[in-house]
Amino acid sequence: MSRPTLTEFKKKALSKTTVNKEYQSLASAYALRKKLIALRQKAGLTQEQIAEVLHTQKSNISRLENANSVNSPKLSTIEQYAEAVGYRVEIKFTPKRAHNKLPKRT
Numbered sequence: 001m002s003r004p005t006l007t008e009f010k011k012k013a014l015s016k017t018t019v020n021k022e023y024q025s026l027a028s029a030y031a032l033r034k035k036l037i038a039l040r041q042k043a044g045l046t047q048e049q050i051a052e053v054l055h056t057q058k059s060n061i062s063r064l065e066n067a068n069s070v071n072s073p074k075l076s077t078i079e080q081y082a083e084a085v086g087y088r089v090e091i092k093f094t095p096k097r098a099h100n101k102l103p104k105r106t
Contacts, residue, residue, distance in 0.1 A: 014047045024106055026106065029067065029072070030067045032071075032073075032078075033064075033065050033066065033067045034067070036064065036065050036081060037065050039082070039085045039087055040065075040081075040085055040087070043084075043085040045085065047061040047062055047065070050081070050084050050085070052100075054080055054081065054084055064077065072098075075089070
């Protein structure tokens, strides 16, 4: 019997409600870190260089970009990072596909 591919494994794992729920809860954090890395690389900067611009240590940049980090970065940190790579932060709220509607206030 052959080992499943990553795609097959992910599909099977995400078919489990608890796994899918946890995966969805982490999606924003992973997307943010992936975006930070992409913007830094597009700017042609290393972690060391961006750390110097932000007056911090490389380990802090590494932690900021690490998808497995348990720490959530502050908005001001993300804004400073974006500025350092030539961007600004824009926050966008989008409705969930299926959500519980709150009762209307009277």
